[in-house]
Amino acid sequence: MSVLIFIDQSDGHVKKSSLEAITYGADIAKQLGIAAEGIVLGTVSDDLTALGKYGISKIHQVNNNALDHVDAQLYAKIIAEAVTLSGAKILVFSHNQTGKAVAARVAARLKAGIVSGACALPDTSNGFVVKKTVFSGKAFANISILSDIKVISLNPNSYQTIAGEGIATIADLNITVAPSRIKVTAINKVSGEIPLTEADIVVSGGRGLKGPENWGILLDLAKELGAATACSRPVGDAHWRPHHEHVGQTGVQVAPNLYIAIGISGAIQHLAGVNRSKVIVVINKDAEAPFFKAADYGIVGDAFEVVPQLTAAIKKMKASV
Amino acid sequence: MKILVCISKTPDTTAKIAFTDGNTKFDEANVQWIINPYDEWYSLVRAIELKEKDAAVSIHLITVGNADSEPIIRKALALGGDEAIRVNSNSNDAYFIATQIASIANEGGYDLIFTGKETIDYNGSSIGGMIAELTDAPFISLATKFELVGTTATITREIDGGEEVADVILPLVVSCQKGVAEQRIPNMRGIMAARTKPLKVVEPTDADTLSSIISFELPPAKAGVKLVAADNVSELVRLLHEEAKAI
Known part of the structure; x- marks a missing residue:
């Protein structure tokens, strides 16, 4: 046994x-x-x-x-x-x-x-x-x-x-392997990216970022933290980000140590994909965003100002330890 | 060409999750029931698209559930599909359910069986793999794209850190997720037609129940959010580092 x-x-x-x-x-x-x-x-x-x-x-x-x-x-x-x-x-x-x-x-x-x-x-x-x-x-x-x-x-x-x-x-283990009925023709791995479901830290963006051209600040933060990037459903649906980044009830379910949500209101379907995260940080300019109720830490403020400051502050913190 | 689409009834995505009878039963009061989104948006719609391309395709829907499941299966018929089978059982055990579907699948001689990647209530992700095993068919899980030429399916599926593309000759079981198709709304013609489509009710075949739900629990409530001023971002970094130990 x-x-x-x-x-x-x-x-x-x-x-x-x-x-x-x-x-x-x-x-x-x-x-x-x-x-x-x-x-x-x-x-x-x-x-x-x-x-x-x-x-x-x-x-x-x-x-x-x-x-x-x-x-x-x-x-x-x-x-x-x-x-x-x-x-x-x-x-x-x-x-x-x-x-x-x-x-x-x-x-x-x-x-x-x-x-x-x-x-x-x-x-x-x-x-x-x-x-x-x-x-x-x-x-x-x-x-x-x-x-x-x-x-x-x-x-x-x-x-x-x-x-x-x-x-x-x-x-x-000496076991005969039968021929596979599945013929793999291609494998596409996104090199250099951390798989979302295995990431310790996930940085995720929503409609609050206003457009795909604004994702730079989020990517900078993710890079500084060694984090995987994710997005909300509307962002995936609008093709601002690849659909495999969509986190939520009908997308990927993640459970990282730290989930940072930027410009995501926190609809119940989104929460269903992230509520097993250990620590949740929400950055949103709307103090009434439902996500704050599910968060551990929050900043009510403009993502375009807060996120670059956050990246800089993390860099500073890392340099000092 | 025969496709079997597995349909499950789940609470609406916004349903309040609560339990009764000493936390042994899901509280169904005021719950709105829907077709499990993975079954509806992806596997059923993809099957319908295949039928739209090739009229020789016939789509059968199957659900394992009691009479309460009928509005859901009618809604699925309204979207598309030729006929439906309901196995009259309220079991929660994946093996029991998969055995029912596999038994019908083996009798019906289906070329293709679609499931959603999981149900949004019990999150088991088990039925597709089990049906494949019980019907001795290949199984492709977590499909994000499905194309069919003749009897060869070309499927893209999610793997760790990326995707894999593979060719498989039918028969085949596939579990579908986002990417396979797009959500549709049933139209009036479909709703009218669904009323007269055949819905066969069959009693379950003998099968073992290998698991049972003992009780439910709700997660402890969050302590409440700690807000940090927008001009004091370094305080958030300090909290995440020293208090939460998350960075």
């Missing part, structure tokens, strides 16, 4: 959201007094043994470049086989893009109950109950998993990664 954690990689590098999933899975194993192991698919350039410091003793790897693209069908088959081979009873994913493609599929294959979007360790005092976010972050639900094998996918940025000591052993 063990916990098996799916380690997601992109271009050979282990994702930050996977480190959270490993820490989370290892903590479940500790709670139950069982082992925690990992599984990674495809070719990886990072040193996998170092992941032992997040609490896993062993990593199963199917080192085959046919798995460098995520095909949910192949992934599910292999992961399910690994669960059976390793005797794992709990399977942990990050609820990131890969997790959303694969976790439920594996669960169906194993006939295992799933909680996707978990945000806390399971309560194992009476059954197996996992807390997850529902209603786009406006509430939580405690869900009991009734099956023998349990699948959990963990919301990114909701569990603290803790590095301790330890080295994991790598075990090659």
